[in-house]
Amino acid sequence: MTNTTPEQNKALVLEAFDTLFNKRDYVAAERFWSADYVQHSAHIAPGREGLFDLIRGIPATLKYEAGLILAERDYVIVHGRFSGFGGPVSWIAADILRIEDGVLAEHWDVIQDEASRTDSKSGAPMFGESFPA
Template sequence: MTKTTPEQNKALVLEAFDTLFNKRDYDAAQRFWSERYIQHSAHIAPGRDGLFDLVRTLPATLRYENQLILAEGDYVIAHGRFSGHGRPAAWIAADVVRFEDGKLAEHWDVLQDEATQAESASGLPMFGDRFPGERTAA
């Protein structure tokens, strides 16, 4: 049984997400996800294959960016943005991952479309310090 620390788990989640969502390296991604992976998302088929198959159907422009990652014990919560998936708005996600034997063993998520400035009741961006489509100062 492999036991990882919360700091190792955070690094593993970031590397796993980059490998699967950004690099689309399915062979390498297998080393991060348990063969017994449990998927709790209503829109993703069960198991590691369900997740990998979903990613295969998404455009090659899919991109994951992380803003915040927290860990305690065997659990990690990653706050990030999924863009380039072919829908009008990026998804802002809180992904909760449980580790077992050094691999991602279970997953829950909360997703919502990223609000534009016109859509934001608070006037604050949901991710980072800018609204979608805003340019950075040169």
């Protein structure tokens, strides 16, 4: 267990995601991800380089928006939207991260295609207050 607070861990995750996914600053991103990073996602190759290589291969129009973020002890869960990656619809993701020694050490995710207003049986958006334009 690290000596950081849940608030510090949330800030770390938000800065790390912005640095990698939005700014695409791979050199700066290295300071946020452990060299021994463990990836549990079925669609991302192992380790920090697996994640970085995935992002390198996605169009520069990729955008990440964070929504609800929760933290307890060394774990952070962030609910967000990935858009502009070349797919037919955006992805809504719940990313679960374990923090160790002040860096992202382990990751799990749950991802689904974002439903449009016409496809949403509930009539409620999956992310944020409104449906995307």
